[in-house]
Amino acid sequence: MEIESRLKTALDESRLLILGAQVLFGFQFEAVFQERFSDISEGGRMIHNAGLVLMLISISLLIAPSLFHQIIFGGExxxxxxxxxxxxxxxxxxxxxxxxxxxAFVTFELLFGRTFGIVAGTSFTAIGLAFLYGLGFALKRNRTKQMPEMSNETSLKSKIEQMLTEARVIIPGGQALLGFQLIATLTKAFNELPDLFKYLHCAALCAVALAVILLMTPAAVHRLGFQGEDDPEFFNIGSRLVIAASIPLAIGISGDVAVVFFKTTGSTAIALSAGAIALFALLAFWLAYPLWHRTRYAA
Structure with missing residues (x-):
């Protein structure tokens, strides 16, 4: 398989994984606005926060290859x-x-008690690890000799295909979050939030909406502005839009991380700290690190 096809396949696989992750990502955010969330034990709420952090890490890892490819490798x-x-x-x-x-633990603990919740949560995790890691490692082979010789330059067609694929990799996380944000404003629990967190949620909603628009723009520009033709100018525009979209997406995610932490802890300080840490971590991982890496190896 040519190296360009291998990279596109890797991006498509990240897209497949993020489509599964976005469901859990949305659940972690939306659950705190549901009527029965107050029935969850205090320990269950803290575990829910841990689940939110883990899903945030997973989503950020799945989005990162698209940004690294454009920033570090220049789309090559x-x-x-x-x-x-x-x-x-x-x-x-x-x-x-x-x-x-x-x-699974949070859901089944609420329905059937802690013991059943632990059994369900452990089972889901074990089965997931067995299939996602176990099967892959069991079938792993040494593919080093099969790696083709790389060409001097990636074709423009492949660059554009990969850039559009990368936009499709990133956008599901934004879609899931934007849907949650819009629905949350219609709930009674949202109306009970302090004004600070209402405004923070609305600002986060606007940021995510902007990110989704930026991620949709390359497809529209390619079709309307360039009639679907491959053009170096379009690749440059599209690449910059994909990279730029990560900034409002990070802001939107971080804003609602703060809202969720406030709903689970009741502490403004903890909530704002969690949001600030999430924002710093996302921007550092998605943008600062690849920019530093590119500058370091370009020197």
């Missing part, structure tokens, strides 16, 4: 881009499976 199909995508996708599976187990 290089072995390093494939290795990075493979490593980050593999790393994302652990918080994803544990997050799945936590979601």
């Amino acid at each position: 199909s290089l072995p390093g881009a494939i290795a990075t995508a493979t490593m980050l996708a593999g790393a994302s599976l652990l918080p994803l499976t544990v997050g799945l187990g936590i979601s």
Whole structure:
């Protein structure tokens, strides 16, 4: 398989994984606004927070290969881009499976009690790890000799295909969060929030909406502005839009991390601290690190 096809396959696989992760990601946010969330034990709420953090880590790891490919590798199909995508996708599976187990625990503890919740959560996690990690490692082979020689330059067609795929990788997380944000404003629990967190939620909603618009724009520009033709100018525009979308997406996610932590802890200080840490971590991982990496190796 040519290296360009291998990279596109890696991106498609990240897209498949993030489509599964977005359901759990949305649950972690939306659950705190449901009527029966107050019936969950205090310990269950803290575990729910842990699940939110784990799903945030998983989503950030799955989005990162798209940004790394554009920032570090300049959109070129290089072995390093494939290795990075493979490593980050593999790393994302652990918080994803544990997050799945936590979601199952919170749900089944509320319905049937703590013992059943522990059994369900442990079972979900074990089954997820067995399939997602166990089967993959059991079938692993040494593929080093099969890696094709890389060409000097990636074709423009492949660059554009990969850039559009990367937009499709990132957008599900934004879609899931935007849907939650819109629905949450119609709940009684949202109306009971302090004004600070209502405004914070609305600001986060606007940021995520902007991110989704930016991620949809390359497809529209390619079709309307360039009639679907491959053009270096379009690749540059699209690449910058995909990278730029990560900033409001990080702001939106972090804003509602603060809202969720306030709903579960009742502490403004803890909530704002959690949101600030999430924002710093996302921007550092998605943008600061790849920019530093590119500058370091370009020197």
